[in-house]
Structure formats: structure tokens, C-alpha cells
């Protein structure tokens with residue numbers, strides 16, 4: 001009898017594993033298996049003598065429909081909300097109302113933008129830090145002060161540049177944002193650029209440059225080299241309209257490695273020349 005019981009439980013285990021595999025392939029979230037019951041404990045295989053009829057097993061419940069992965073769902077919700085916004089103010093409200101980015105749960109404020117497009121320059125940085133989260137404005141801490149000095153050096157007042165980030169909420173403890181965090185915000189950032197219509201984009205730091213230019217190239221190779229950013233349509237597809245885009249070293253990096261300010265100064269002069277040529 002012991003052998004038969006072992007065979008039956010092995011077959012049941014195999015059937016369960018096959019069903020779980022099928023659900024997993026279909027994209028259904030599968031709960032972990034319950035711990036195997038020990039014989040003699042409630043839920044353990046019955047020790048009924050052989051030959052005794054068992055009640056017919058109930059029909060197995062149909063598996064729930066395949067669930068959309070949360071990150072995909074968040075991005076399509078962001079895309080729909082962003083597409084519905086027809087002004088910067090409407091986009092700001094849509095970002096503030098969005099619940100699909102996990103960073104929002106730990107942030108104090110949504111950080112959307114500061115400044116104006118008077119000069120035609122839009123700066124896109126990475127993520128709000130402590131000060132930005134507290135004040136609800138991008139680049140207002142130490143990095144922000146340096147950013148303002150970089151632009152003042154080419155004659156642009158902080159009020160004349162429009163500044164935002166690829167993330168609208170501070171990652172807790174300034175941790176690196178996850179790919180899901182970035183994906184959830186990206187449709188809003190793309191719409192942000194499409195609605196702002198800057199003449200020139202400046203991507204501050206590796207994460208901003210890589211995300212917006214869709215590359216994994218390092219910032220040390222990208223900095224100071226002009227690229228093209230194709231404006232996205234409401235579905236996220238690139239349009240024919242391209243903007244000049246300049247990746248630069250992040251001011252937080254320059255605070256740690258001031259020797260790189262010399263190269264950044266050259267990059268800023270290149271920006272100045274570009275603006276004069278437009």
C-alpha cells in the first residue's frame with residue numbers, strides 16, 4: 001500500500017506541476033505550492049483501504065484570464081493619460097493623478113518642472129533628490145545650484161530654461177530607479193517634450209541621456225556630442241520631427257569630480273553656439 005500511495009502522490013505532483021507550468025506560460029500569476037502535508041496530519045493523503053470508491057473530484061476551476069504584467073499595465077495607463085493631456089498644465093495634473101509608479105508611495109511631492117522656455121532650452125535630468133522632493137521642484141538642491149551656474153556662464157538665467165526629469169518622484173533613499181519606475185514615467189516625459197516644444201534638449205547625466213536616446217552608450221562618450229531626439233506621437237512612436245539634443249555630465253557628478261568642469265564648460269559653449277545658429 002505504501003508503494004501505491006507514493007505512486008499516487010507522485011502522479012498528483014506531476015499533474016500539479018504541469019498545470020502550474022501551463023499557467024505560467026499563459027502569464028497567469030501562480031501562487032507558491034502549499035507545504036506538503038505530512039501523513040496523519042489534516043490534508044495528508046487518506047489512508048483509505050484500496051477498493052473503496054472515492055467521491056468524484058470537483059471540476060477544476062478554470063484558471064483566471066492571463067493577467068497583464070503590472071509594468072506593462074502601468075505604462076499603457078501612463079501612455080493613455082499622457083496622450084489625453086493637451087497642455088503642460090493638463091500634463092502636470094495627469095502626472096499628479098497617476099498611481100502607476102511605485103516611487104510615488106514614498107515621495108512627499110510630485111516634481112514636474114520649473115522655469116520657462118524663453119531661451120528654447122529644456123533640460124531633462126534624472127530624479128528628484130531630498131530637496132526637490134521637499135519643495136516639489138526639480139534641481140533646487142546643490143546640483144541645481146551648479147546647473148544654474150553652468151547656464152549662467154553662457155548668459156542664460158535660471159528662469160529662462162525649462163527643467164524637468166525622467167522621473168517625477170524621488171526614489172527612496174536616492175536609490176537607483178528601477179526599469180519599471182523609468183518605464184512608468186516615460187510616456188509622460190515623451191509627451192512633456194512634445195508639448196513643451198523646446199528648440200534644444202539637454203540631457204543631464206547618464207540615465208537621462210540613455211533613456212531618452214534609447215542607447216546604452218556611456219555618458220563619457222556621449223557628453224558634448226550632439227544627437228537627435230525624435231519627438232514621439234501620442235502612441236509613443238517617433239515622428240519625423242527631430243530636436244537637437246546634447247548629453248552633458250550631471251551636476252552631481254561635477255560636484256564630486258570638479259576636474260570635469262572644464263569639459264562641461266566646452267559643452268556649454270557648444271550649446272551656446274547651437275542656440276545662436278537656430
Ligand code: URA
Pocket residue numbers: 125126127128129132137138139140141143144165205252
Ligand atoms: N538631480 C536630478 O537629476 N534631478 C533633480 O531634480 C535633482 C537632482
